[in-house]
Every structure is written in structure tokens, then in C-alpha cells.
Amino acid sequence: MRHTISVVVENEFGVLARVAGLFSGRGFNIESLSVAPMFDPSMSRMTIVTTGDDRILEQITKQLNKLIDTIKVIDFTGSDYVERELALMKVNAEESSRAEVLRIVDIFRGKTVDVTPRSYTIEVTGAPAKINAIVELLRPIGIKELVRTGPVVIGRGSKGWRQD
């Protein structure tokens, strides 16, 4: 089963290696990982998408919590949250397909961020499923390059991550 976990860590060198090493050393999967400093720059927030049964997920969250540099682990499974991913795509745009590409991008509320006579570079954001959907629609036209950030998530409601 797919799980999305946020990990608040000390913003120090080597912390990413500790987290990545924990996953590889214990045979846990990382499907995606995104990380950047937080509002308080002494902390970074990682969003990790992983897979595993309940027992594995319990071990993952416990092991993450055990790291000295981990300040908070939030497992979003079963809770209400907003999930967003950004993708950049370089899509074939020959004469015959240029209009179709723009229509699809428009439906997904994407943006065209670069144009050449033979290609469009598209920016699209949304939940991973939405990105998957536009990728599938553009695939027949020809995607030259695809870059995805991996999702970031935030809980719904008025509470911040410190309160629970």
C-alpha cells in the first residue's frame, strides 16, 4: 500500500543521507522524496512516498523517529490532506499536433513555459494521479522529456504541524 509521510528534520548536512540510508539499509522503498527548508530555516521538511504493509509502515515511522535529527514524523495515511506535485514536460508539437497539445494543457490548467517551432514545454501541477493522466494523454503525441518533483503534502484544517 502507498503511504505519504512528512518528516521534519534538522536542516543540517548529512541528514538526507541518514534518512536515505535508513530506507536502503532496512530494505524499505522510496517511491519519491522531496525536500526543502521550512519557514523556520533551521528545519527541513521531507515528503516521502513509500510502499509497504502496516507492519512495515510502523517500522518506517518508528525508525525515522529514532533518528536524532528527526523532529517530527507525520503519516498522512487515513487523514485529510492536500497533495500536489509539479511536472515539467517537453512535448512534441508538430504542425498537426500543436493545437491538440494546447487543448490538453488547458484542460489540466497547465501552462506553456517554453515554445519552439517543434515543441512546447509544459508546466502542470496537481495530485500525482492528475499528472499521470496528462502524461498518458500526451504520450501518443510524444513526450521528449519529463521531470516530476514528487508530491508534497499538507494536512487540511487550521492546525499547523506542531499541533496534534
Place this chain on the structure above:
Amino acid sequence: MKKTGSQILLECLKKEGVDTLFGYPGGAVINIYDDLVDYPEIKHILTRHEQAAVHAADGYSRATGQVGVALATSGPGATNTVTGIATAYMDSIPMVIITGQVPTPLIGNDAFQEADMVGITRPVTKHNYLVKDIKDLARIIKQAFYIARTGRPGPVLVDLPKDVQVATTKFVYPETVELRGYKPTISGNARQIEKAAKMILAAKKPVIYVGGGAVLADCPAELLQLAELIQAPVTTTLMAMAAFPGEHPLSLGMLGMHGTYYANMAVTHADLLITVGARFDDRVTGKIDTFAPHAKIIHVDIDPTSIKKNVRVDLPVVGDLKDVISKTIVALDKHADEVKATVAASQSWRDEVASWKSAQPLTYQPSDTEIKPQFVIEQLRELAGEDAIVATEVGQHQMWAAQFFRFVQPRTFLTSGGLGTMGYGLPAALGAQAAFPERLVIDISGDGSFQMNSQEMATLVQYKLPVKIVILNNGYLGMVRQWQQLFFDRRYSQTPLELPIDFVKLAEAYGATGLRATSPSEVAATIKQGFETPGPVIMEFKVAREENVLPMVPAGRSIHEMVLAS
């Protein structure tokens, strides 16, 4: 007044109460060694290999309960410490390891004697640090000791570049530690403890399963009180041999692969397993699906990751063992009548356990002609007394020591349980003897393991550390040979140690005493003479070559499916 990084390091060690350092100098720690001359209150013991320095600090820690400290230079000095660190990590031993590092501008340049120690030791330390700025040094050392000794203890490595050692700043040792990501749960949850008490009162066939955590938490007294209160049989892992007195009527000895018949039978038939500070290692559980199949499991541990890692748990209690056990006793005391009824109801269980005990005691075939290794251990126990500290290497001799020594006092059995490091025992004994110069310290060894760190004989002699080394010499890497005999058709591939070493001469070469016994009648006299001879002594016993450690649960089998001695 400003101090240099190396002075600050030594000041910090003083503040932490470190009286003994085990280490080995080199280019990247030469400044620390220079300043060490001005700190006579910190005794330095020069081992002959960095691995041994770490094992010695580990032995010091296990024997005293204090944080052990080791010091090594960068590159090869630092990488040599890795086995020692991993050994301590697997057994949760509080240690601080200081390694020198090349100057910060050279880090990453493949400089001479450079190794990425923070990277290399990340999976085998509780935490580690690279000190990049002298202003962080005092705080990092303070944190390192705090992290090493609190929660589930473990080794912490501090990598200290040479330019940070020579830089100067004002020395201020922080009063407190601020780590927002590290807050171990000490106090057990009251509701969970109440539930545990209820489960104990409902049990008809309870067993207490004790791991090394009980030694680390210094709670053998509470454990004994609990066991006697509810009259539950107690089995210990290798790591907890001395946490419950081996001669107590409720003691079942060790469980698992080379555990006693009655410990394994009791666990298999129990209806409640009260697990304290143990982690359901595969050497304990055997085939996991059939481990304690009828038992509800209470698991008390300070480390939440230990709980539900390998087995299902009915009641987890996270907290310090001393705290949780004491509170459980208080909770039970509130129901004194029910406790009495429970104890009465479990009498038939204790009878059943007693019948297993008398049917299949720990035993071996005695001999008048050959020295049986188990006989040597029994004689050692007889002559050494309860106060002796015993270190072991890894292999058959280690299992025989665990089975036949019947440890009584906590912190008297130093052995590499988790990692199973051959070569651990001699330097660990060295470290324990450095901590307790007046006590009898014994290294029980095989001829294979001994040779993995035999260079430490020089350290023993130099520092007049009178460790008594017992070598059970069977001319084999005995434990692997036993597996080859039982599971590989006696094809003894690379297990005979073809070259017979003259251990008596070896002892003499180092300026120590060497003794040898070749027949059973000489065993007691040799041990007595060894104990009475001042200074380090090697006692070599030419033992029965193909003796096996029994009972034995073959790998992957259920623990009640034992190969028995009789």
C-alpha cells in the same frame, strides 16, 4: 582564556568524568596526544590495534555502566574502529569514539589517510558528528555523551578534523543538552502498565523473557522482585546472562538456538511471555511462526522500534525497564489477593517446568581421558567465584560459558551477542580490568578467536593488567566445524587450524605466563595456578576436539525441535 580544540576535547572528557581512554596515536590526532600529556587525570591505554581500543572501551563500559571512550587517528585508524563500533551498536553499549580527520579544506579531496567516517559509521552508530567549527565542539561532545548514555544506549562517533583541533576559542561547557528531535520515553504509560498487571494476573503459564536491556537499565533487583512476586520462571538471552541469577530456582538459563531444553519448552508452552529489554533476535526465536505460539506477549522496551519488529505483540509498553517493572510491581501489589491466587494457580505450570528441568538438564558426557570444554568452564566457575568478570570471544566456548558458568552478578559477563565478533573478548577483558584492577577478570576463548586480537597481550603486560586468558584449544574453528559436521556431511572446509600454536611460548614472548593442561586431572590445578600467578596468564586447555554445543536448534527450525545432549 582561549583553548585549542584538542584542549577543549580533553576538558570536555574531564567534565564527563572520563578517567580512562583507549586509543592509538597518528598524524591526525597528534595534537590531542600532545595535550594529553598535560592531563594526567585521564589515563590513556595504548592498545596495539584500533579495533582493540574500541572493544576495550566497550568492555570498560559493560563492566562499569559508564560511557567507554576510544580515540583513533583518521583513515586506517578510523576504519579499524568500525568492527568495534558495530559490535557496541548491536549490543547497545554507550560509547563515544573520537576519530581524527584530515583538515576541513582537504575533506573530500582523497587526502592522505582520509576516510569518510561519518558516512562509513552512519549505519553502526546511534549518531555521529563531523565537527566543522571549533565553536560547535563543546556542544557536540556534550551531546555525544548524552546521546550515548540515554534512551537505548549506543556508540556515538565524533570525527574531529585536524584544523579544528588546533583552532582556538573560549571554552564553555554547556550545562544542558537541547535536542528537539531526541526525547526518549522513560516513564511507562500508566494504563499500559495496568493492563500488563491484568494480563499477569490472568496468566496460568507465565514466562519472563529477559534481554540485555535489563543489564543496561540496571534493573536486576526489580526483575528479581517481579519474578519472585508472581513466581514466574525466567529465561535470559545471551546478553542478559547475568541479569538474573543463574542459580535461582526460577532461572531457566538461556533460551534459543543453544538454550536449555526447559527454557525453550517453557516458552513454547507459555500462555504469557513477559518480555523485558529483549528484541526477539532470530537466534532466540528460531522459526518465528512457531515461537511462543500459545502466549500473549507483553513487550517492555525503551526503544519503540524493537516492538513489533519481529513478532506480534499484544501489549507494548515503551519506557525505562526499571521504571516500568517497579510500577508493575506496585500495580500488582494493589491486588495482593489476586496475586496469591495467580501464584497458586500457576503451581502446576512450575511443576511442569521442573519436570522438563529434571528430564533434560544441561549436561555433557564427562571423560577421564579427554578434557571436556564444559568441564573447564565448571571448574573455572568453582574457582573464580561470583565476583569474577568473564569476557568471551565468539563460538563454541562462548556458548559453553553461557551455559555452564551460571552467572549471578550483573555486569560480570561481557560478550558480543548481536554482531558476534571474534576477537572481542581479550580487549574487552583488558578494558574491564582497567576499570577494576583488583577484580578477577577472565577471557574465555577458543584457539581461533584468540588469534584475532592476540596482539593485545602486549597491552596487558605493559599496563600490568592481570587478565587470565583461558584458551579452549580444539584445533578447529569449532562452531563452524560443528555446523559442517551436522549439516554439511563432515566436510571440514577450512575449519581445522592446521598449525598448532604454542600458546605457552606465545605468552612468554610477550612477557606473560603460559600454562597448559592436557588431561582432566590437571584442569583444576592449572586454573588455580593461573589465578595465583601475578600478571596476565594464558591457560591453554587441550580439549576434546569434536565436542559439540548442545542442545541445538537447527537454523530455521522451531525452538522446541532441539538436538539434545542425551
